[in-house]
Each structure stands twice: as C-alpha cells, then as structure tokens.
Amino acid sequence: MDAGKEIVRFEEMGLAYEDAPETLSDVTMTLREGEFRFLTGPSGAGKTSLLKMIYLAHRPTRGRFFLFEENATEAPREALPALRRRIGVVFQEFRLLDHLTAYENVALPMKVAGVNQNQYREDVSELLNWVGLGDRMDAKPPTLSGGEKQRVALARALVSKPDLILADEPTGNVDPAMGERIMKLFVELNKLGAAVIVATHDLHLVQSIGKPVLRIGEGRVTRSAGAGGAA
Amino acid sequence: MTQAEERDTEEETAALKAPRRGIFGRQTAPLLPEAGAAGAPLTAVIAVMSFLAVLAMASLLMVNRAASEWTSALRSEITVQVKGASAEEIESGVEAVLRVLRDTEGVLEANEKSREETAELLEPWLGDGNAQAFLNIPAIIEVKAAPSLRDNLDLLRNRIAAAAPTASLDDHARWHDRLSGAARSGQAMAFGVFLLVMGAACAISIFAARAGLAANHEIVSVLHLVGATDEFIAAEVQRRFFILGLRGALLGLFAALAALVVAGLAMRAGGGTDNFLPSLRLGGWMILWLAAAPVATCLVTAVTARLTVLKTLSQQY
Numbered sequence: 001m002d003a004g005k006e007i008v009r010f011e012e013m014g015l016a017y018e019d020a021p022e023t024l025s026d027v028t029m030t031l032r033e034g035e036f037r038f039l040t041g042p043s044g045a046g047k048t049s050l051l052k053m054i055y056l057a058h059r060p061t062r063g064r065f066f067l068f069e070e071n072a073t074e075a076p077r078e079a080l081p082a083l084r085r086r087i088g089v090v091f092q093e094f095r096l097l098d099h100l101t102a103y104e105n106v107a108l109p110m111k112v113a114g115v116n117q118n119q120y121r122e123d124v125s126e127l128l129n130w131v132g133l134g135d136r137m138d139a140k141p142p143t144l145s146g147g148e149k150q151r152v153a154l155a156r157a158l159v160s161k162p163d164l165i166l167a168d169e170p171t172g173n174v175d176p177a178m179g180e181r182i183m184k185l186f187v188e189l190n191k192l193g194a195a196v197i198v199a200t201h202d203l204h205l206v207q208s209i210g211k212p213v214l215r216i217g218e219g220r221v222t223r224s225a226g227a228g229g230a231a
Numbered sequence: 232m233t234q235a236e237e238r239d240t241e242e243e244t245a246a247l248k249a250p251r252r253g254i255f256g257r258q259t260a261p262l263l264p265e266a267g268a269a270g271a272p273l274t275a276v277i278a279v280m281s282f283l284a285v286l287a288m289a290s291l292l293m294v295n296r297a298a299s300e301w302t303s304a305l306r307s308e309i310t311v312q313v314k315g316a317s318a319e320e321i322e323s324g325v326e327a328v329l330r331v332l333r334d335t336e337g338v339l340e341a342n343e344k345s346r347e348e349t350a351e352l353l354e355p356w357l358g359d360g361n362a363q364a365f366l367n368i369p370a371i372i373e374v375k376a377a378p379s380l381r382d383n384l385d386l387l388r389n390r391i392a393a394a395a396p397t398a399s400l401d402d403h404a405r406w407h408d409r410l411s412g413a414a415r416s417g418q419a420m421a422f423g424v425f426l427l428v429m430g431a432a433c434a435i436s437i438f439a440a441r442a443g444l445a446a447n448h449e450i451v452s453v454l455h456l457v458g459a460t461d462e463f464i465a466a467e468v469q470r471r472f473f474i475l476g477l478r479g480a481l482l483g484l485f486a487a488l489a490a491l492v493v494a495g496l497a498m499r500a501g502g503g504t505d506n507f508l509p510s511l512r513l514g515g516w517m518i519l520w521l522a523a524a525p526v527a528t529c530l531v532t533a534v535t536a537r538l539t540v541l542k543t544l545s546q547q548y
C-alpha cells in the first residue's frame with residue numbers, strides 16, 4: 001500500500017447541500033496512482049456527490065481534500081483549470097453541448113486547453129470510431145440516442161489522456177455488450193496508468209471485472225471486498 | 232453478442248484505419264451557441280448607441296469647426312468707429328485715423344465702410360430713411376490686421392486716440408470671448424453626450440453579458456469542468472460581443488451618415504445663410520473621426536462584456 005502517488009485523498013470530509021443534513025459524512029479515503037475502484041450504493045446515496053467533489057464541481061463543507069497531492073480545499077480559483085484538465089469525467093447526464101457536433105464535443109477539452117487542432121484531430125476521430133460513432137461525427141447530440149450520447153461523453157472524457165478517469169454510470173444507457181466493452185476499456189486504460197473510479201449500479205459488471213468496491217450508504221463510504229479483491 | 236464480439240476483434244485495426252471524412256479543413260464552431268434571438272435586440276441597441284455616438288461626434292466636429300471659423304475671422308478683424316457732432320467732424324476724424332493706419336505696420340487693409348452700408352445696417356433700429364439720424368451716423372473703418380499687430384494693439388489704440396479723440400478702436404475681444412465660450416460649452420456638451428452614450432453602451436453590455444452567462448449556465452459550467460479558464464470563456468464572450476457590436480456599430484454609422492447627409496441637403500435647400508450655423512460639410516479626415524465613434528462603441532461593448540464575465544465567474548467555484 002505504499003506504492004503509487006496519491007491521486008485523491010479525503011480526510012474527515014463532509015458534504016452538506018445548503019441547510020440539509022450532510023449527504024456524506026466523515027469520508028476518509030485514498031486513491032493512488034494505478035488504482036481502480038467501483039463506487040456503488042443505492043440511488044441517492046451520494047455517488048455523484050462524491051465524484052462532483054473530486055472533479056471540482058463542489059467544495060466539501062468540511063474536512064480536507066487533496067487532489068494530485070495538492071490541497072484542493074484551499075487551492076485558488078486560478079489553479080483549478082489545470083487540475084481539472086488532468087481528470088476525464090463521464091457525467092451521469094452526459095452534459096454534452098447541444099450546439100456542437102459529436103466531433104466538436106469530443107474535441108472540447110483539447111480546444112479549451114489551447115491545443116492545436118492538428119494535434120488532436122486524429123485522436124478525436126479514432127476515439128469516435130472506437131465507440132462506434134465514426135459515421136456520426138457531424139451529428140449534434142439532440143439527434144443522438146441515449147447510448148450514443150453516452151459514448152460521445154465517454155470519448156470526450158478520454159481524449160485528453162487524463163491521469164484520473166471518473167465515470168458516473170457510464171454503462172447505464174448502452175446494451176450489455178457495449179457496457180462490457182466500455183468497462184474493459186477502463187481496465188486497459190487503468191493498466192496504462194490512469195486511476196479510475198466508476199460509479200455504477202450494475203453489480204453484474206462489477207463482479208465480472210473484479211476490482212475493489214467502495215460502498216456508499218447512509219452517508220458513509222465503506223470498503224467492501226470487491227468480487228476479485230485485488231489491489 | 233456476436234455483433235459486439237465481431238466489433239471487438241476488429242476494433243484495434245478498425246480504430247487505426249478508420250476513414251477520416253470531412254475532418255480536414257473543418258471550421259470549428261464557436262463554443263458558445265449563436266446568440267440567435269438574443270443577438271438581434273443587442274445588435275439593434277448597439278446600432279442605436281453607435282448612431283447617437285456618431286451624431287454626438289459630428290456635432291463636436293461641427294462646433295469645433297464653426298468656432299475656429301468664427302474666431303479666426305474675428306481675430307483678423309478690427310474696427311475703428313469715428314463719432315462726431317457733424318458730418319465734417321466725422322470726415323476729418325476718419326482722415327486722421329486712416330493716416331495713422333497707413334503708417335502702422337501690420338495693417339493689411341483699411342477701408343471705410345460706405346455710409347449707405349452703415350445706414351442699411353442701422354435701418355432696422357432707426358426706422359426707414361431717418362435723415363436726421365443719418366447725418367450723425369458714426370463712420371466705421373474695417374481693418375484687416377496681421378497677427379503681429381493683433382497681439383500688440385495698445386500702441387495703435389493710443390495713436391488713434393491722439394489723432395482723433397472721437398475715434399474708438401474695437402478689437403471684438405468681447406465677442407471673441409463670448410463666441411469661444413459658447414463654442415467651449417458646445418464642445419463640452421457634445422463630448423458629454425458622447426460619454427453618456429458610451430456609458431449606456433457599457434451598461435447594456437454588462438447587462439447582456441450577465442444575462443448571457445445565466446442563459447448559458449450549463450455550457451459555461453461544462454467548459455469549466457473540461458478545464459477552461461475564466462479568461463478563455465471571457466475571450467469567447469468578448470469575441471461574440473465584438474462581432475455583434477461591429478454589426479450594430481456599422482448599421483448605426485450608416486444610419487447616422489445618412490441622417491447627416493439628409494440634414495445637410497435640407498439645410499442647403501432651406502436657404503443660403505448657413506454662415507452662422509455650423510456647416511454640415513464633412514472633410515475626409517472628419518469621416519475618420521466619425522468612424523471612430525462606432526469603433527469606440529464596439530470596443531467598449533466587447534471589453535465590458537469580457538470584464539463582466541471575468542468578474543461574474545470569479546465569484547463561482
């Protein structure tokens with residue numbers, strides 16, 4: 001347990017939305033370089049909330065939070081974009097930009113980072129081909145099916161070769177075969193060095209992949225033995 | 232399942248060798264959606280602002296020009312008035328003054344205004360052909376003075392007083408002061424209007440930029456989450472506002488130029504005496520100044536939008 005660098009670390013973290021009681025309480029956890037975690041728990045347990053804090057959309061209301069070994073709770077606003085660029089997120093509701101084409105949506109993280117189009121054009125089309133949307137690159141999200149949107153969202157999350165991949169129900173809208181393919185892709189990317197957290201309800205997939213599982217219930221995060229238990 | 236497996240086996244090679252159609256030379260879309268319906272009113276408002284800015288600038292230029300025309304005319308002109316109880320007394324006074332003027336350096340021209348002309352000028356006050364008064368009408372000598380003389384009038388004033396005690400020299404200083412005072416306040420007013428218009432453009436831009444951010448909240452938040460800096464988003468907004476602003480500003484400029492031309496034609500058609508009214512003729516460099524007004528409107532709009540976005544975003548996480 002001493003190996004990789006810390007990617008995410010929460011210490012006694014708590015999250016409360018406005019005046020509501022805490023959605024997450026006393027979360028203490030560490031994710032290291034090269035680790036893969038599933039995140040499970042009933043609907044409304046706080047899986048998305050936990051991911052939101054990691055991708056810097058929400059601040060914890062108490063406790064400490066380190067991202068890539070930087071103190072993210074105290075990081076100045078100017079430091080956030082650089083941290084966010086190291087994270088690829090597949091949002092539960094996809095969050096694609098409807099006025100852009102599939103290609104442009106996938107290219108967005110690169111464009112925003114000021115990368116020249118010549119340097120990402122091939123990666124973008126390769127990814128879109130990989131997710132089976134090579135012939136829909138010019139389609140806008142409103143004309144795509146739920147599963148197709150999810151795959152565009154997946155491609156966008158991966159295009160910048162992030163150090164940390166966060167996927168919120170990434171297989172919720174695709175057929176089981178595609179779901180399995182996507183999970184295997186995460187495993188491959190994890191082997192290449194990316195840390196991965198996948199929030200999912202699909203216990204069948206969790207079992208077939210065999211990676212450690214974090215369970216959220218009653219506001220607490222607990223480790224339950226993953227089906228395979230390695231790491 | 233079989234289909235997917237097929238895909239699986241093909242994927243590595245397929246991904247690498249997939250045809251890349253239409254990607255080269257692709258024009259990437261702006262990251263914020265076209266303003267569409269929201270763009271038109273903003274363009275219209277900017278057009279109005281730029282129209283007003285051009286008119287304010289035009290009046291500033293006209294007042295400037297009129298003021299310099301009036302004052303330079305006044306500055307080169309001196310009049311000497313010779314009074315007297317009788318025509319003979321006036322006559323001899325005029326002779327004496329003309330003699331002094333003739334050997335004063337800097338006098339370019341000195342002419343006695345004919346009595347008839349003077350009488351004509353006075354007619355409205357004296358009534359038609361009032362002979363009695365006519366006899367004692369003071370003589371007026373118009374002098375064109377070089378600037379050197381103009382700056383040193385006291386000596387001439389004394390010499391004229393010595394030669395003809397009933398003569399008095401008028402350098403129009405009072406008029407000059409009044410005219411340039413009036414011109415200055417005219418300029419200040421036109422400039423004030425110009426500034427007000429710029430202020431209004433600013434306020435509209437702040438309002439529109441905030442509304443735009445609120446309307447595009449989801450897009451802005453996605454841009455942030457994929458790593459966009461505030462500067463990046465602000466620059467996008469600035470570009471958007473610059474284009475809208477330019478469109479509006481050009482509309483405003485053409486409308487204002489058309490209005491000026493129409494006003495100029497109407498003035499000319501309305502009769503000759505535009506001597507005293509600011510003229511509407513526009514020189515080449517004046518057009519440049521006029522064009523600067525919409526450019527200023529457009530820049531003010533764009534830069535304000537950018538600053539507004541930066542400020543608004545800095546209050547978010």
Ligand SMILES: Nc1ncnc2c1ncn2[C@@H]1O[C@H](COP(=O)(O)OP(=O)(O)OP(=O)(O)O)[C@@H](O)[C@H]1O
Pocket residue numbers: 017018023041042043044045046047048049050092
């Ligand atoms: N922006 C918000 N404001 C207030 N409450 C929120 C907000 N987002 C989430 N919540 C609440 O926090 C709790 C956890 O929500 P969250 O979305 O994290 O659950 P989840 O585990 O992702 O559920 P699901 O499996 O349905 O996606 C829920 O009770 C939800 O109502």
Ligand SMILES: [Mg+2]
Pocket residue numbers: 047048049092168
């Ligand atoms: Mg969720």
